[in-house]
Amino acid sequence: MSGSGYVLYDDAQARAAEPFALTRPFGETRAGAALIRHRWDRVMGHGASGFIGAPHLATFQEFDSPPAVSHSVAGGTLLVNSRFAPALDAFIPVLKPGEAVVNNGAIAAVRVAQGADLSADTDGTVGLAAFVMKTVGDIAGWWLTESWDAIRVLPDMLAADASVLADLSDDAPPAHVSVIGEHRLAAARGSYFEPHVVVDTANGDVVVEAGARIHAFTRLAGPCVIGAGAQVAGGRISCCSIGEHSRVCGEISVSIVTGHSNKAHEGFIGHSILGRWVNLGAGTTTSNLKNSYGAIQMQTSRGVQATGMQYLGSLIGDHAKTAIGTRLMTGTTVGAGANVFGDHSPDKRVPPFSWGDRAPFETYALDKFLSVAKHVMQRREVTMTDRMRDTLVAAWAAAKDSR
Numbered sequence: 347m348s349g350s351g352y353v354l355y356d357d358a359q360a361r362a363a364e365p366f367a368l369t370r371p372f373g374e375t376r377a378g379a380a381l382i383r384h385r386w387d388r389v390m391g392h393g394a395s396g397f398i399g400a401p402h403l404a405t406f407q408e409f410d411s412p413p414a415v416s417h418s419v420a421g422g423t424l425l426v427n428s429r430f431a432p433a434l435d436a437f438i439p440v441l442k443p444g445e446a447v448v449n450n451g452a453i454a455a456v457r458v459a460q461g462a463d464l465s466a467d468t469d470g471t472v473g474l475a476a477f478v479m480k481t482v483g484d485i486a487g488w489w490l491t492e493s494w495d496a497i498r499v500l501p502d503m504l505a506a507d508a509s510v511l512a513d514l515s516d517d518a519p520p521a522h523v524s525v526i527g528e529h530r531l532a533a534a535r536g537s538y539f540e541p542h543v544v545v546d547t548a549n550g551d552v553v554v555e556a557g558a559r560i561h562a563f564t565r566l567a568g569p570c571v572i573g574a575g576a577q578v579a580g581g582r583i584s585c586c587s588i589g590e591h592s593r594v595c596g597e598i599s600v601s602i603v604t605g606h607s608n609k610a611h612e613g614f615i616g617h618s619i620l621g622r623w624v625n626l627g628a629g630t631t632t633s634n635l636k637n638s639y640g641a642i643q644m645q646t647s648r649g650v651q652a653t654g655m656q657y658l659g660s661l662i663g664d665h666a667k668t669a670i671g672t673r674l675m676t677g678t679t680v681g682a683g684a685n686v687f688g689d690h691s692p693d694k695r696v697p698p699f700s701w702g703d704r705a706p707f708e709t710y711a712l713d714k715f716l717s718v719a720k721h722v723m724q725r726r727e728v729t730m731t732d733r734m735r736d737t738l739v740a741a742w743a744a745a746k747d748s749r
Contacts, residue, residue, distance in 0.1 A: 351395025352424040352455075353579035354383060358470040360429050361400045364646050365663030366621055368698055369682045369741045371399040373428035374411055376604045377434045377488070377496045378503035378620075379511060379553070379587055381569040382431050382698065383411070389432045389485075390424075397428070401468055402740040407733040408622075417464035425474055426455040431503070432487035434510040438651055444479030453478055454485050462608050469717060493661050496616050500600055501585055505569040508532075508551035515553070519545075529568055536557075537572075549585070579610060589622075591726055599634075601658070604664075618659035621682065623722055628668040634676060645695040653677070663698060665719050665738075672703075681740060683719075685710055698745040712742050718721040 360372035362374050373383040373394070380388075387393050396415030399406070404414045419425070422443060430449060432438075438447055438455060446456035454472040464472060488499045515532035523539050525531050527547030533539070536556035543564050545552050550569025554560065557575040566572070567584035567732045576588050579595040589605025596612040603609070603620045604742030611628035620634050634657050636642060642658040644651045660674045663682030668674075678687060688703030699715060700707035716738060720730045 350640040351393060351412070352426055353419070354392055354394055354397040354399075354412075355425045355474060356397065356399040356428050357468055357473055357540075359491060360427075361470045362648065365591050365661055365666075365679050365681045365698065366493060366619075367400065368402075369621070369664040369737065369747060370408070371397045371403055371406060371411075371414075371428060372490075374406075374408060374498070375396055375493075376587060376589055376602050377431040377490060378500065379434070381427055381506035382490075385432050385434060385487075386426055389438050394532045398425075398464065400467075400470075400744075402744045403737060405733040405736040407737070408730055417467060419458055419464055421458055421461045421741050423458045424455060425458060425477065427453065427474055429490050430454040430485075430487055431490060432485055434507050436486040438482055438485055441482065442690055444477070445482045446474070446478040446480070447483050447485045448481050449485050449487055450489060453481075454487070479658065488741060492644075492651070492653070494637070494655065496602060496657055497600065497658060498653075498655055500602065501569070504571065504587055506549040508553050508569040510573055511553045511571065512551040527568070542604065555590075573605060573642075576651065581612070601659070606723075606728070611685070616659045617655075618662065619656045620662050621664035621666065623665045623719065625660075625667045625722070627668050627672060629671040630668045630674070631679070632674045632676075633634060635661035635674050637729070644677050644679060646679065665715070665722070681745070683710055683715055683738075683745075699742050712739065715742070 354373040356372050360542045394412045396412045401422045440459040444527045445460035447455050456474050456477045458477045511725045512530045512532040519531040519533045520539050524544045529547035529551045531545045531552045533554045534556040537554045539560045540562040546567040552566050552568040552570045554572045555574040558572045559577045561579045563580045564578050565582045572588045574588035575591040577593045581596040583598050585600045587602045589603050592603045592607045593610045597614045601618045604622045606622050607620045607624040609626045613629045616634035642653050660678040662680040665683045666680045667685045669687035680696045683699040684696045686692050692703040693728040699710045701710045
């Protein structure tokens with residue numbers, strides 16, 4: 347679909363999605379094999395021109411992300427709901443003004459007929475339905491109502507994504523890699539496998555992107571996608587989406603690592619999401635199943651939320667850190683910028699920019715947090731820009747009431 351760009355819209359649910367909405371628009375979260383925005387880029391055939399999100403994210407900037415746009419939307423603008431993750435091979439027709447496509451009856455994208463002033467829409471309550479005159483078709487994909495829904499749908503989404511990505515690869519897997527199972531290993535040129543790596547494709551394709559390095563004594567079990575420049579330093583990685591330039595090791599199952607994060611030591615991570623710039627200390631382990639085998643609840647700023655899921659580990663926000671030996675209980679949320687350490691298993695909800703493991707938490711001093719964040723980014727050869735710093739400062743201020 348041709349055009350000059352589209353705009354991602356964070357509705358009220360997207361702006362409340364803990365712990366990631368505090369530091370990034372919902373379209374910049376990873377779902378399946380890619381950021382939601384990158385999924386829309388593939389469907390549209392071009393990149394986004396901007397996003398409409400929470401006011402404190404007005405300066406958000408990260409790699410190729412588009413800027414926040416004015417709340418004044420011009421006629422002809424194509425708006426997409428950032429909580430909808432389209433299938434990588436989804437089709438969207440050319441939409442005329444006022445026309446929309448839906449999934450499961452909800453509006454996924456609409457072309458605005460006339461200009462609209464959204465300056466009063468500071469909480470995302472307007473929604474896309476206000477611009478729809480006619481629905482013209484369905485689009486394949488998945489709705490993410492809550493942050494943990496990305497784990498709920500991960501096995502199906504990742505299987506579909508890995509299949510699409512494997513179809514696009516014409517590179518033969520290295521001859522010295524042991525591949526078992528009926529699906530495929532798609533290893534891009536520039537990826538590297540040390541000896542003694544096993545790839546199990548019995549349950550889905552495995553995709554390893556350019557620049558990724560798979561160390562000896564690693565078992566990759568599909569469906570699985572290892573992002574560009576990532577390093578897997580041994581262990582069992584099963585049904586996982588490992589973002590670019592991350593470093594992982596140990597046992598990781600049914601989990602998402604957004605990118606540029608470290609889980610570089612032993613320890614089990616299951617049914618969990620790691621934001622960007624996360625560092626897990628050696629031996630950090632999540633529980634993803636209650637002893638009762640019952641459904642898991644999450645403690646959020648909106649109260650206790652039922653997930654209906656039997657397996658759910660931890661949701662860990664951007665720039666969060668855990669000390670060695672940290673044990674995270676089933677259904678734990680670790681807020682952005684939190685520094686978790688102590689003698690106990692942390693509370694099941696660690697507020698953003700907290701210091702410690704139990705309430706009442708101390709606050710991570712802003713100047714100290716920014717200094718550490720800048721240093722961590724430099725280790726990945728990324729410079730913290732003024733806009734990045736301003737976003738973190740705004741997030742720290744916005745989180746005051748939740749600490």
